Amino acid sequence: MELSLVIEKFILVAVIFGISLVTAMYSTYAERKVAAFLQDRIGPNRAGPFGIFQPMADGAKMFMKEEIIPTQSSGLLFIVGPSLAILTACIGSAVIPWGQQLTIGSRVIDLQVTDINVGILYIFGVVSLGVYGIMIGGWASNNKYSLLGAIRAASQNISYEIAMGLSIIALLMLTGTLSLKEIAQQQHGFWANGWFTWNVFRQPLGFLIFIICAFAETNRSPFDLPECETELVGGYHTEYSSMKLGFYLFAEYINMFISSAVMATLYFGGYNFPFMHHLGLSENLVTILGVVALFAKIIFFIFFFMWVRWTIPRFRYDQLMDLGWKVLIPLAIANIVLTGIFATVFK
Amino acid sequence: MSLFYFVAFLSVFFSLLVIFSKNPVHSVLYLILTFFTFTIHYFLLNAQFLGIVNFIVYMGAILVLFLYTLMLMNLNHDTEPLKSNLLKVIGVIAGGCLLVTLIASLKISGNSEIVVLKDPNLGLVKNLGNVLFHQFLLPFEVSSILLLSAMVGAVLLAKKES
Numbered sequence: 001m002e003l004s005l006v007i008e009k010f011i012l013v014a015v016i017f018g019i020s021l022v023t024a025m026y027s028t029y030a031e032r033k034v035a036a037f038l039q040d041r042i043g044p045n046r047a048g049p050f051g052i053f054q055p056m057a058d059g060a061k062m063f064m065k066e067e068i069i070p071t072q073s074s075g076l077l078f079i080v081g082p083s084l085a086i087l088t089a090c091i092g093s094a095v096i097p098w099g100q101q102l103t104i105g106s107r108v109i110d111l112q113v114t115d116i117n118v119g120i121l122y123i124f125g126v127v128s129l130g131v132y133g134i135m136i137g138g139w140a141s142n143n144k145y146s147l148l149g150a151i152r153a154a155s156q157n158i159s160y161e162i163a164m165g166l167s168i169i170a171l172l173m174l175t176g177t178l179s180l181k182e183i184a185q186q187q188h189g190f191w192a193n194g195w196f197t198w199n200v201f202r203q204p205l206g207f208l209i210f211i212i213c214a215f216a217e218t219n220r221s222p223f224d225l226p227e228c229e230t231e232l233v234g235g236y237h238t239e240y241s242s243m244k245l246g247f248y249l250f251a252e253y254i255n256m257f258i259s260s261a262v263m264a265t266l267y268f269g270g271y272n273f274p275f276m277h278h279l280g281l282s283e284n285l286v287t288i289l290g291v292v293a294l295f296a297k298i299i300f301f302i303f304f305f306m307w308v309r310w311t312i313p314r315f316r317y318d319q320l321m322d323l324g325w326k327v328l329i330p331l332a333i334a335n336i337v338l339t340g341i342f343a344t345v346f347k
Numbered sequence: 348m349s350l351f352y353f354v355a356f357l358s359v360f361f362s363l364l365v366i367f368s369k370n371p372v373h374s375v376l377y378l379i380l381t382f383f384t385f386t387i388h389y390f391l392l393n394a395q396f397l398g399i400v401n402f403i404v405y406m407g408a409i410l411v412l413f414l415y416t417l418m419l420m421n422l423n424h425d426t427e428p429l430k431s432n433l434l435k436v437i438g439v440i441a442g443g444c445l446l447v448t449l450i451a452s453l454k455i456s457g458n459s460e461i462v463v464l465k466d467p468n469l470g471l472v473k474n475l476g477n478v479l480f481h482q483f484l485l486p487f488e489v490s491s492i493l494l495l496s497a498m499v500g501a502v503l504l505a506k507k508e509s
Contacts, residue, residue: 077376117472121399128407132379135411139372139418147418154415158408178472 004107012113016093024253025055027302031253034306062246070239072142081137082240082247088130089254095119096261097181099271099291102284111271111291112181119180120168123262124161127217130255131157134219134226137248138236149235152317153226156216159324160223164213166332167206170339171266174202184270189277198269205335207267209328214263216324218255221309225317260301261294268297351391358384375414382406394470 029044029051036043044051069078099111116122131154138150175183187197200207216223227235237248264270271290281289315323361381365374382405389398468474479487 116395118395118399121396121403125399125402125407128403128411131407131411132414135414135418136376139414151415151418154411158411161408 008107008109009113012109012111013094016098016113017090020090020093020254020257023257023298023302024250025059027253027256028058028249029055030302031306031309034303035310038307038310059246062243065242067242067244068239070141070143073239074140074142077136077140078239079244081133081140082244082251083133084136085130085133085251086247086254088126088133089251089258092123092126092255092258093261095122095180096258096265097184097270098294100283100287102287111287115179115181118178120172120178120183120266123180123258124165124168127164128157128161130217130251133248133251134236137240141236141239143239145232145234146236146238149226149228149232149238152228152232153219153236156219156223156225156320156324159321160213160216160328163209163324163328163332164217166329166336167209167213168266170206170332170336171199171203173336173339173343174199180265180270184265184272187269187272189272190269190274197272198267200267203267203335203339205331206339207263209332209335210267211263212323212328214259215305215308216320218252218259218305220252220256220305222312222315223320224314225320228314256302256305257298260298260305263301264294264297270294351388354384354387354391358388371417371420372414375410375417378413379406379410382410389470392470393467394475396472396475397470 032054033043033051035041044054047053047057069075094113095116097110097112097115102109102111134153135150138146138148138153141147172178175186177183177186183199187199189197191197195201215221219226226232227237229235232238237245240248271287271294273290273293276286276290279286358381361377361384364377365381368374368377382401386398386402386406389395389401466474469478
């Protein structure tokens with residue numbers, strides 16, 4: 001491997017890592033602002049103009065707080081929990097195509113860290129690994145409420161992973177590839193051959209199932225039962241303080257960012273935007289506009305996550321399980337059969 | 348090659364820790380690490396699909412359920428029942444018999460012929476799919492029915508309880 005490639009990838013990884021963290025930081029601010037807007041309040045407005053420095057203040061507060069490790073907890077695992085949560089949240093971004101190619105001089109740079117040919121499955125693996133952070137943390141706290149939260153998280157994640165996988169199978173039947181780069185390329189532009197190119201118009205039911213499962217996998221309301229404060233004090237992170245708690249909360253926002261990016265890539269055309277090659281712009285400019293388009297979609301999805309959180313009340317636990325096993329899985333299987341029929345009839 | 352030996356060492360090391368750790372939850376955590384090293388083995392053999400499926404199914408689902416059950420059972424030293432000496436003696440004899448059998452069979456078997464992989468890209472998704480759905484279609488479908496029957500059996504058992 002040549003050195004320049006290593007440097008290029010290193011810079012790309014650093015930039016994506018930085019963007020993930022900054023997006024997650026400002027998601028906490030946006031969450032509070034959106035909540036305030038939906039509840040007719042003002043929201044944080046003390047730190048800087050419009051409270052724009054609030055995330056920095058929150059971060060500093062988290063670091064300054066006293067760090068408590070309960071004496072009854074299982075020492076090392078108590079630390080491994082939040083570390084694993086933040087680690088699995090961060091590595092998901094490696095296979096997402098952030099844009100087309102940039103040409104600088106004679107060098108062509110792919111705006112994707114790596115294009116492995118099992119890209120979707122990689123994301124799936126990372127998602128399924130994410131539950132360990134919560135489970136280990138909840139168990140190591142040696143607290144009944146934490147344990148209940150952890151167990152809820154585990155059963156919820158496993159249940160919704162199945163429906164999520166089935167909804168993706170229907171999508172794969174149409175795309176015929178597991179590589180996220182190729183899936184993004186197939187959705188080029190907006191309109192071709194008398195139909196929309198974006199997968200959401202070919203797989204509306206699949207997208208609906210996928211987004212519901214994404215809410216459940218990221219433990220967002222209305223599926224936030226693992227941290228249900230009315231029943232479980234604080235859920236799996238009851239015993240955590242200081243930045244370890246911060247990591248758990250932060251991991252949730254990074255997960256939200258990554259799952260928004262995955263949804264935008266799989267179903268909403270990724271970096272593609274309408275008329276991208278009819279405007280007469282240079283390739284580089286189209287690429288940059290594509291990245292902007294992708295981020296616009298991601299920000300919309302993050303807003304959607306928050307919008308739902310402050311609109312819909314939490315499920316009861318049996319309702320959550322019923323929805324997962326008795327509604328979403330049969331629907332996803334029906335979607336696969338329908339997609340198969342359509343794919344063979346309208347070939 | 349040295350990478351293979353390193354990963355193989357890790358596999359053996361973690362699987363020994365699974366047996367020797369006192370706490371069952373720690374055992375499962377070591378088992379997760381063992382399966383992770385298996386995933387690396389698959390990737391070293393260029394079997395990407397098998398590797399990632401092993402990762403999702405074993406690490407991401409089955410062992411989560413293992414962990415789930417063990418966390419619910421709340422096993423620790425106080426609740427562990429004391430085993431009688433008779434059981435221990437029987438265990439030692441049975442283990443010794445197994446060891447003798449294993450060593451004897453290893454001695455008889457001798458060196459196996461080295462299997463040469465004709466197509467190193469066999470493990471990629473496309474090639475694996477082609478092989479599974481053309482050459483081995485019937486066994487593949489039969490095994491899926493086997494899994495389905497196991498699933499139906501599990502549902503029936505659960506229904507009987509309530």
